[in-house]
Amino acid sequence: MKYYVLQRILLAIPMFFILISVIFFVLRIMPGDPVLAMLGGKAPQEVIEAKREKLGLNKPIGEQFVIYVGNLLKGDLGKSMLTRRPVNEEIAERFPATLELTLWGFIIAVVIGIFWGSEASRNREKTVDLSARVYAIFIYSVPVFWFGMIMQLVFGVWLGWLPVSGRLEFIPGFYEKTGFLLIDTLIDGNMDAFFSAIRHLVLPAVSLGVVISSIFLRMVRGNMILTLTKDFIKAAKARGIRRGAIVYRHALKNSFVPILTVMGLQFALLLAGAVLTETTFSWPGIGTFLVKKIKDRDFISIQGTIVIFALLVISVSIIIDIINAWIDPRIRY
């Protein structure tokens, strides 16, 4: 197992390298000019040249690439063109908020996907199955930001139950420590703050979770239907094992590897959804950071944020592979 983990991590290094190179070159080949975009069309030529030199954009593209990779290896994403603060720092401040949101969104999507998908697969063509299929195809067509706004309207404006933006209202005497508000508030023992954090989390997490759940649901249902036709299921039935146990203990466990793999791939979708959800709910995470930096035309920060997203996607794929190997020993060998 140790060997497998090591091997998987080593394999990820070239992948990360390729990904960041592709991002670098895609952003450079594109006909747009970051400096022109930042300064606007009316800036005098000398100013543009000076800025270009300051950012190192006048060097040959090969040299720029070497500098960029060199800095990345040192863990340096550069300094924001606007605030002059290191991009690492700015992202680190906002990272916990995004992680909290995506994690809860993911949990909601997985719960909906696994339970509804499993129930649908064991009751083919019944109400639970047909409704699952209709739900999946409809929810797939719903943009997450639109769904979020409808939730804001219903639960925030009409019913007035839940807050529609931010992560916490101002509560005296509470300070962030880890940035994960659910944990921080509990460490503090500040129950008011804890419940406020939960109330702020509900709408964004549910919006993100529900929209992503359609894909999970489809996938679980499809895989479970395949598994339920296998011989060992027939054998389990013959031994008189309860149907619920067959579905959740035998079939689900055996369809878990493909499900988990696809879930890992969907993580990219979850991140993209998080950017939109954060914008809808003014959630102070990396998504809103990225959008703000795009409005400021701060290309160093944009590039840095994208590298972080790449790193996240790759880490998740490693984690998923390791979990798969742990569940199914055949993968390790």
Place this chain on the structure above:
Amino acid sequence: MSMVDEKRKKFISYYIVKGIKELFRTKTGVLAFIGMLLLAMYIIFAVAAPLIAPYNPVTKAGESFQPPSLQHLFGTDNLGRDLFSRVVYGSKIALQIAFISVVVAASIGIPLGLISGYVGGVLDRILTIIMDALYTFPGLILAIAIAAVLGPGVFNVGMSIAVVFAPTYFRIIRNQVSSVKSSLYVEAARSIGAKNWEIVIRYILPNVLPSVVVVLSMNLADAIMTEAGLSFLGLGIAPPTPDWGYDLSNGQRFVLQNDWWMVLFPGLAIITVVLGFSFLSEGLNELLNPNVGDDR
């Protein structure tokens, strides 16, 4: 076959009626038909927008913040523009961008896939690695980055979405080509002296192209979603051009004052057009790969 049938076969209408009859035999066929109806509606909206929309979509048509009424079916926005007219005109932008991005993505991905699969070797390795890297990356975020560099505009947004979709076509075509490359009919073509480009274009391409059709229609749906996302984030079409994603982000500023119509209708437009493409691709999928239908 009777004489009547033989005669009827000369008319196109025979095939259309036969096609529709065929469609209604299965549930997915009915779905595909509904999908086509929805899409037909939006295509008509896009082509005949000036005839259908009651007002100019970019100028003041009445009081601001009017809820839906007979004068303004979908209400008016903060600048008093008629939302129904904006939704009708918006379908033009949405469909244009979707088609541009899918056509560009296919015309990058398919030739590269053909070459990569047919030639093989180092070139194939390198292209596959690059395309896989692009494929694993969150599409919207990549599109955001590219759109940020390119700036707003129909063609630019189309291009940034195309970059996201190109790897899909590349992967499908490349895998198919490398598997049919060694099949008998390719051998046969080579033995009668066909040149490499002839083999690729005249023999392999027609055989691998059908697998792209389903993806094509699904990508049109995804392109519309991505475009809406980009304009929601302020990276799409420059206002005041009517655009659903932009209207949604505009409407969001007024959610708290309960102006629900500014959010509801542009969103429903996105949902129905995406549903149209999804239904269509379900139907096409069943038509092209009939045996997998039951397992999904």
